[in-house]
Amino acid sequence: MKLRYKWLTGVVAIAAIATGGFAWFAHQPEIAAAPPGPHDFTTAQIARGEILVRTGDCAVCHTASGGARNAGGGRLDTPFGVIVSSNITPDRETGIGAWPYAAFERAMRRGVDREGHYLYPAFPYTSFARFNDEDMRALYAYLMTQPPVRSAPPPSDLKFPFNLRMLMAGWNMLFLDGRPWRPDPSQSAEWNRGAYLVQSAAHCTACHSPRNVFGAEQGGADMFAGGGVVDGWHVPALNTASRAPIAWNADDLYDYLRTGYSARHGVAAGPMAPVVEKLSRLPKEDVRAIAVYMASFAPAGAGSAADLAQHEAALDARSDGVMAARAQTGAALFAGACAGCHRVNDAPKLFGVRPGLAYNTNLYADSPDNLLRILLNGIGQPATRDLGYMPAFRYNFNDAQLAALANYLRTDIAGQPAWTDVAAAAANIRSTTVRSTTAP
Ligand code: HEC
Ligand code: HEC
Ligand code: HEC
Numbered sequence: 001m002k003l004r005y006k007w008l009t010g011v012v013a014i015a016a017i018a019t020g021g022f023a024w025f026a027h028q029p030e031i032a033a034a035p036p037g038p039h040d041f042t043t044a045q046i047a048r049g050e051i052l053v054r055t056g057d058c059a060v061c062h063t064a065s066g067g068a069r070n071a072g073g074g075r076l077d078t079p080f081g082v083i084v085s086s087n088i089t090p091d092r093e094t095g096i097g098a099w100p101y102a103a104f105e106r107a108m109r110r111g112v113d114r115e116g117h118y119l120y121p122a123f124p125y126t127s128f129a130r131f132n133d134e135d136m137r138a139l140y141a142y143l144m145t146q147p148p149v150r151s152a153p154p155p156s157d158l159k160f161p162f163n164l165r166m167l168m169a170g171w172n173m174l175f176l177d178g179r180p181w182r183p184d185p186s187q188s189a190e191w192n193r194g195a196y197l198v199q200s201a202a203h204c205t206a207c208h209s210p211r212n213v214f215g216a217e218q219g220g221a222d223m224f225a226g227g228g229v230v231d232g233w234h235v236p237a238l239n240t241a242s243r244a245p246i247a248w249n250a251d252d253l254y255d256y257l258r259t260g261y262s263a264r265h266g267v268a269a270g271p272m273a274p275v276v277e278k279l280s281r282l283p284k285e286d287v288r289a290i291a292v293y294m295a296s297f298a299p300a301g302a303g304s305a306a307d308l309a310q311h312e313a314a315l316d317a318r319s320d321g322v323m324a325a326r327a328q329t330g331a332a333l334f335a336g337a338c339a340g341c342h343r344v345n346d347a348p349k350l351f352g353v354r355p356g357l358a359y360n361t362n363l364y365a366d367s368p369d370n371l372l373r374i375l376l377n378g379i380g381q382p383a384t385r386d387l388g389y390m391p392a393f394r395y396n397f398n399d400a401q402l403a404a405l406a407n408y409l410r411t412d413i414a415g416q417p418a419w420t421d422v423a424a425a426a427a428n429i430r431s432t433t434v435r436s437t438t439a440p
Contacts, residue, residue: 026169028116034100036092041141049142052135054281055201056128061085064153070146071095072153076122081158083122086113091148104140109178111168118168120156126217130181130200175216187296194293197286202279204294207235207271224297232433233270234370236361239297243364245315245414246308248298253291258284260383261353264312266360268383269374269390276383316344318413319356330408333401337393352388363414368406372426375402377433399426 053059062085064073072087072095090097096104096114103114111125112118119125131139161167172178181199183192198204209217210227218225226237242248246264256262260276268276279287301308320343321334344356357363362370378392397405403422410416419425 026118026166028106028110028112028118030116031100031103031106031114033092033098033114036097039141039144041145045138045141046145048135049138049140051281051283052131052139052201053142055197055278056139056203057278058088061123062088068149068151070143071149071151073151078122078158080162081156083120083156083158084153085123087149087151087153088143089146089149089151090144091150094150094152095148096143097148101137101140104143105136108136108139109180111172111176118165118172120165120168121171124203124206126176127200127203127206129176129178130196132180132196132200135200136180188292190289190292191296192293193286194289194291197282197290198293202275202290204238204275208238224294230271232369232373232429233272234365234367235271236365238294240299242299242361244361245359245364246311247301248295249301250288250291250295253294254288257291258287260387261355263356264359266355266357266362267353267379267387269379270370273379273381273383280384315358316356318358318415319344321413328404328408329401330404330406331412333397333405334408334413337396338405352382352386357409358413360414363409364416368410368419368422368425369429371406371409372402372422372429373433375405376426376430394430399423399430402426 059069061074061076062070062072064071064075067073068089070088072085074085076083076085087095089095092098099107099114106112107114107119108125108131109129111121111123156163181196184195187195205217205223207228207230208224208226209219210222210225211217217223221239224238225241226235228235236243238248244265246252248265252262252264256265256268257276257279260268260273279290321331321339338357341352342354342357344354360371362374365371374390375397376392376394379387379390380392382389393402400423403426406422406426407418411418
């Protein structure tokens with residue numbers, strides 16, 4: 001697995017600063033193994049646990065490529081060495097089969113294993129700590145009733161001093177709030193439901209909030225301020241710093257998170273596509289609650305319904321391309337290669353969606369990288385099946401043509417000042433990525 005967690009650098013740095021002087025403070029006792037025996041979980045608990053395990057991406061990290069589900073061995077490569085995920089199937093020797101609930105809860109809320117060793121925050125326990133007791137028990141119920149797999153993953157292999165797990169106690173002291181999430185009584189029940197899901201299982205902030213030098217997520221006014229880079233994609237802001245040409249509201253967020261597409265914004269591509277795939281397993285009401293919560297961070301909208309309709313009509317017209325400009329290379333490329341699928345007003349309806357490009361936040365971003373990635377590699381794995389595929393133009397256009405096209409979209413369709421050095425950025429992305437191979 002590729003390391004998304006560059007911030008581990010900071011994590012380890014602070015840990016090293018806070019030397020072993022607090023060894024006494026850091027000591028955590030072993031929790032005795034639970035006796036083998038049947039558990040008395042309810043079917044409802046197990047079913048809820050399954051949903052949460054999917055939403056929390058447990059198997060994404062806890063499954064080695066080609067290995068048994070959740071049997072561990074997933075590798076997270078860091079500059080300091082490799083962190084290997086653990087076996088979380090209920091095998092008594094190699095998994096968590098001998099863990100009583102108290103040990104599981106301590107690992108999830110405090111990042112300490114049953115024997116008392118500290119775990120690295122590559123395991124997102126800072127988010128998982130927020131689970132309420134009911135959901136924490138449901139997670140445990142589901143994991144303990146899965147088939148045990150006997151498999152001992154290789155140990156993590158980190159260089160000195162990063163191999164001293166106890167140093168994580170320093171980081172936890174500064175950045176871990178191990179308490180379950182508590183509702184805000186001044187907000188609606190639905191808002192609170194959304195807030196809880198976002199802060200615990202869905203960990204949206206892991207990508208959408210900036211991090212400080214120690215790798216901890218920024219809260220307060222910086223929550224959802226975007227700015228990070230995940231697998232080469234720039235993560236957009238979702239708070240008042242959002243560049244979306246139409247402010248996000250709860251209905252549009254619901255469409256986008258539920259189907260991967262909002263007519264007034266566009267599609268979820270790149271690292272956002274698997275998030276939508278994952279949310280599609282949550283009950284609709286939960287996705288609705290997330291949308292209501294997230295909308296409370298967005299900038300105020302366009303005002304009256306008439307203002308909004310006018311704004312949309314303008315964006316529709318711009319999406320169809322500025323025909324007077326066809327003499328330019330970029331405009332000509334757009335008319336020939338893109339308008340057939342992306343015109344909003346009068347194009348024939350084909351399979352899939354028809355995103356109007358003037359609505360796309362990526363055209364308003366500081367960097368052209370996300371747009372160039374989409375143009376070079378296409379979208380071969382749509383977030384949901386009905387969206388259709390965006391073809392890759394890697395072999396159709398050279399870097400200069402891509403630059404002309406990207407800047408035409410930027411200046412004429414989005415009405416923004418031109419990007420600089422676009423051809424160099426295209427060359428760089430071309431040489432460091434491969435075309436999506438799953439497109440038909
Ligand atoms: C981003 C990757 C990632 C995700 C997502 C993730 N984990 Fe982990 N988890 C890890 C890593 C890596 C370790 C081992 C950390 C270490 O060795 O310090 C770990 C350790 C654990 C442990 C301690 C096991 C032991 O034997 O010490 C438990 C329990 C656990 N994870 C449960 C979960 C559950 C439940 C979920 C989903 C709700 C989950 N994890 C999601 C990466 C992840
Ligand atoms: C065969 C039809 C087709 C052609 C031709 C096409 N696209 Fe697309 N495009 C799509 C579809 C369908 C999607 C949504 C795919 C998905 O998310 O699965 C898309 C998505 C996009 C997106 C992401 C939109 C968003 O809302 O996030 C951009 C940007 C884009 N196309 C630009 C272009 C440009 C520029 C061209 C011309 C070089 C082009 N497309 C040509 C069908 C097409
Ligand atoms: C793995 C990193 C990651 C996670 C986790 C993640 N996102 Fe995203 N998100 C992205 C990226 C990258 C984009 C840009 C995608 C694109 O341009 O197609 C994005 C785009 C979005 C957008 C569109 C913004 C715009 O103006 O176009 C919304 C809304 C959004 N995410 C909401 C969420 C919510 C809600 C969650 C949690 C349920 C979440 N994201 C979790 C990486 C992530």
